[in-house]
Amino acid sequence: MSNIRFKALQDVLSRTIPEVKPPSSKISDYFGANVFDKKKMKEYLSTEAYQGIINSIEKGEPIPRDLAEQIAAAMKSWALGKGATHYTHWFQPLTGTTAEKHDAFFEPTADGGAIERFSGDALAQQEPDASSFPSGGIRNTFEARGYTAWDPSSPAFLMARTLCIPTVFVSYTGEALDYKVPLLKALSVLDKAAVDVCHYFDKGIEKVNASLGIEQEYFLVDIALFNARPDLYLTGRTLFGHISAKNQQLEDHYFGSIPGRVYAYMQDMEAEALLLGIPLKTRHNEVAPSQFECAPIYEEINLAIDHNQLLMDVMDRVARRHNFKVLLHEKPYAGINGSGKHNNWSLITNTGKNLLSPGKTPKNNLMFLTFFVNTIKAVYEHADLLRASISSVNNDHRLGANEAPPAIISIFLGSQLNDVLDEIETSRISKKIKEDNLLWQGIPKIPQILPDNTDRNRTSPFAFTGNKFELRAVGSSANSASPMTVLNLIVADQLKKFKYDVDKLIKKGEKKDLALLMVIKRYIKESKNIRFEGNGYSDAWEKEAEARGLANIKTTPKALDAMLSEKTDILFAETGIFTPREAHARHEILLDAFYKKLQIEARVIGELVLNVIIPAAIAYQSKLIENVKGLKDLGLSSDTYAAQLDIITKISEHVNFIKTNVEQMVNERKKANVIEDLRQRAIDYDEKVKSFFQPIRYHVDKLEQLVDDTLWPLPKFRELLFIK
Template sequence: EALDYKTPLLRALNAVDEAATDICKYFDKNVKKVTATLGWEQEYFLVDASLANSRPDLVMTGRTLLGHTSAKGQQLDDHYFGSIPSRALNYMRELEEECMLLGIPVKTRHNEVAPNQFELAPIFEETNLAVDHNSLLMDVMSKVGERHDFKVLFHEKPFQGVNGSGKHNNWSMATDTGINLLSPGKTPMSNLQFLSFFINTIKAVNDYEELLRASIATASNDHRLGANEAPPAIISVFIGAQLTKVLAELEGVSNGKLSPEEKTDLKLNVVGKIPDVMLDNTDRNRTSPFAFTGNKFEFRAVGSSANCANAMTTLNSIVAKQLKDFKKEVDSLIEKKDLKKDEAIFNVLREYIKGTKNILFEGDGYSEAWEKEAKKRGLSNHKTTPTALKAKVSKKALDLFKELNVMNHIEVEARYEIELEEYTKKIQIEGRVLGDIARNHVIPTAIRYQNTLIENVRGLKDIFGKDFEKIAKEQISIIKEISEHIEGINSKVEHMTDARKKANALTDAQKMAEMYCDKVKPYFDEIRIHCDKLELIVDDEIWTLTKYRELLFTR
């Protein structure tokens, strides 16, 4: 059995190669091989190393477990549209030199939306190589960061109140004859080839959306998915208004044989016009988790700290399975119904278009209305990792991986258990770190400031006698407020610790992960609220934790 990332990926790529090559033979007998391609976009934060290392939560978990949002965040867009800060630029230049020495074809660098957030992207490559290069890059980024006194943060949501980080996976397929199968061609026949792969990819996502969601499920990505700047946890496909029109026209194709007029009309006015449609098609939807962007599909829900292999194994597997099914259906129509090749292809594609309308969505993925609409359409909305991961061990998923020889049942189930265990441990670590910081940093500092206020009130009483209550009214109010927050922190940390002990007593990995998710994790926000309120009250001079304004705006 293989327990690594690479073996299933290579098997999935082999499966998609075989299945796609068979479809290409309908259009060009010279195609011998189809390669899946990937171009990732790596987002990350650069934080001054000394400041980052002064925060136990950043050191231990890669994200801030508490900290009040800064008055200035990303609302002015001045970081996104500004020039790259010189210290960050020096880091990027050295990083790019290292990448070139290692053969990683990095191409772009730019600021991202949040303060101190950046992005790096390469030229796309064969998927297996692209995955290796991304893993290698993340290691190099951290090492070069140390030389520039930066801590590189790959966590999907290191700071509350500003954008998190993702790793968009731009995926396509290319033939050994130099054709991008998701790029419209110059002739009606090459456009029919484009439509075949385009519609089959949509059908694959439609049939396996839960499995695709499971492929990007992690404890850290849960913070990002469904948040205001990331795709929702509902998987849907965006193709743009123009291609939606093309699909609507294809849906009207007659069943069975096509008249010569209909064939001509289809090839000239529907399929033939696709390149012109694509030329002007600039409509994009940043809220879609799986979007067609002109000559590739962009899977935007992958997390910034993830290994792309997980998502790519799943995506290539579901497309391979779909292409195999498509070939069977087309061949069956050619043999049994005596249809010509292009008539058979049009007929099968028409049925796919009718059956995949639920997965297509052009609107705002962040809206509540979409959640309700998605539920009506029967789409899944798994907001947490323990519920999302169940799709990996469903009969449908196990049969898929077995049929394509990507993974056997043992290999799938082993990964499922490992991913559940990893989720549980990450939440466990975060809970312990948060409890420690709240009790060892926040409460002692709050009490110290409270004692200062108490001394102040005593002094006012000595000077003003009976009138002191009126004069010291604000100080007394703050003393009470601090006590309430201290009591709140202690109480919630106690409850969280008890919930953790109960979860640790369980032996079933799924139940333990669910208990950590449902019973332990909710206390994080409750504890954080009290800590963040105290941060606003306590004297800045004695507050021991580095604040957001320092972490995000020290350049």
């Protein structure tokens, strides 16, 4: 074993399990303690100020500046009481991570003293440099001004000794430069469209919120081993490494006993998350070795996404305290499962009704059918845009490689609901409304669908799971705001079209319920091709999907074309989510990030191969050559050292292949770098530069099997995957 690997493993094995003591034995005692939530607002604010912020959260009303001063003073008082010294606007730029700039509450006074000050203006708005974040050309270097503006619907929280205020981020000219602005717009459009449709059934419904529960998968690796792998450190994934003899094939890790060190980490991480109001509920081992999952209780979607972004930060910070590194890359290790971020989405009314949960009465079932079928129709109509929203260089390893889920967007319903929709599609509508409102000839009323009445399909990108849809295709490192913006937007657009179609029939004299059913029946038929109950990994499904007219776009640069299609242009224009300039900017930002990440991986491959891998292989080859010379000098026959000669030859073959292909890869990279069209540059990186990655890896992994273990410089999969 090489000195680097030996020292790294020695460091790992010398560690003990840290003792973790939660703030209290009862989670309810400390949940949300570091959040300026409604309970604390009531305590610190006047009745007028409290009602102002509640109206802003629930009705979207602007907060007057005089009330903002009161709220700022209350926030400051609470934060100082918790030991805070600074405040920051916490936002989500298009880097995919979060951003913050800390300012002290401290201000000097004229008499040489100091006070703690925090104004309503400082709460409401700040000015970070917009030119230094991805803007897709919206902001130039000499046009630095951008604004962060307070989002009252997501409560402020305390991180260490800093008051963090969730905000949106826009350019000086008003364009969105973050993930939150379009999400909030989409949620507003959805709310109005859903309420309008709800009024067919219940005039008392005044608001519809999208609900989201995000399951977060991740890997843990010992920090010492992580630091000894430059590829893992710089790219988030292993670019080389032969698969371990034992990996996940026995499926013994899944839901198994949680290792002691990991359990201590989970306790610590969960305690920090719960203090921040992140309602973590579930933890368990995932399928692959050293892969785990945590999941919260459902929340309003804007808050759920903020909490997930915050959670990823908490996970990483706490992991370092436990000498771990959290790997959120979608595919950190070849040959075993990657990680996703399953987004469980539903619609909840202000009266507490889940619109995707059937009831026991025909009226409630008709309401359920309306939102259920419209969601299916929305995904069918805009499957390409939904596919684009989950695209990234990391996620391509999952979506294009027959891993959960595939690149083909399809919807799984389960046999019971699938049969119901088939029956509705083929049945005759009674023109005469019966007293019990059962309008379908030959169809019994839809039974209440309980969660365990619907099977689960791990291969489906978009599956109905009892009272919600689960978008399984989101990558583990992604900001869920992107796919959730698209999902809420396309459902809102479809609901508006549904209302238009229904109202049109009512104006022609059809009864309301009959009009609803007629449109539902048409939508079921029109969207049928996207429903698929089988194995999404199979070759047969790829052929069947093609025959159905479903797209199978396996790589990001081409998937992103959907962002600029004519259909998408109309969708964005009619809903006001993105201006053409904003849509083009985001398209450019995503392409830019795609090719740059591949560029980094290509550079790391070149450096590791030339500076680490080949020297190690040659060093071992030289030892074998000296051995052969010694045996030959003793007068032994060539049969005696035939094995050594064979290994020497194989090492030369692998080294020559690797060096030649790295040189060719570098040449392709240089060619791609000078392509002016960003889309074509990204495609060339994907199809030409990346095409060398796997062949080079294959031969490096063969060398790993040949070279003396004491000389191999990189920690191996068997060391990385199994936590000591």
